[in-house]
Amino acid sequence: DQQVKQNSPSLSVQEGRISILNCDYTNSMFDYFLWYKKYPAEGPTFLISISSIKDKNEDGRFTVFLNKSAKHLSLHIVPSQPGDSAVYFCAAPVYGGSQGNLIFGKGTKLSVKP
């Protein structure tokens, strides 16, 4: 069973508009969440994170919102730029004993059109 879900495989947005990427999760014990951005033929790069004790974290054009009651987080990009076209993954850490690792959603491909 997927603990982190991205139900939209793709999203197309006009340049200058807002992009909203969504992520749902099932495990209420996650202590923080991360967003990664991936361009073709490159590795994912860390974009922004949010602690479970917060409901918003902002970094320039990127804002992540967390709704714990709904087990939902979203990444807002305002204004969207063509260079934002990439695959976006949300992720959360899981722990087993003293070891943790990140589990990822399946990703959403964002296309920003000029």
Added chain:
Amino acid sequence: IAGITQAPTSQILAAGRRMTLRCTQDMRHNAMYWYRQDLGLGLRLIHYSNTAGTTGKGEVPDGYSVSRANTDDFPLTLASAVPSQTSVYFCASSVSGTEMYYGYTFGSGTRLTVV
């Protein structure tokens, strides 16, 4: 430039052959990971290492093995490749296996095709 180096960048491999994907980091990160990325399935963890000398199994470990002889290197070996192992493989590292607020640093990936 500090980061993770993966080699080769891409490879076509005959089924049944053995292959080792190399991963080296120069950031002195304690934890390292191998993920595979498949269309529609996202990133799935194959194996991980919390520190040199220790390794563990992830979500999809079958057919793969790893070793962690030192802090910098974390090779992934396919003992006898099968077509279902065709994928893009990413190596990643983090400062600690227990503190991941700033996430991982990923390599650029190895695109492997098993024919």
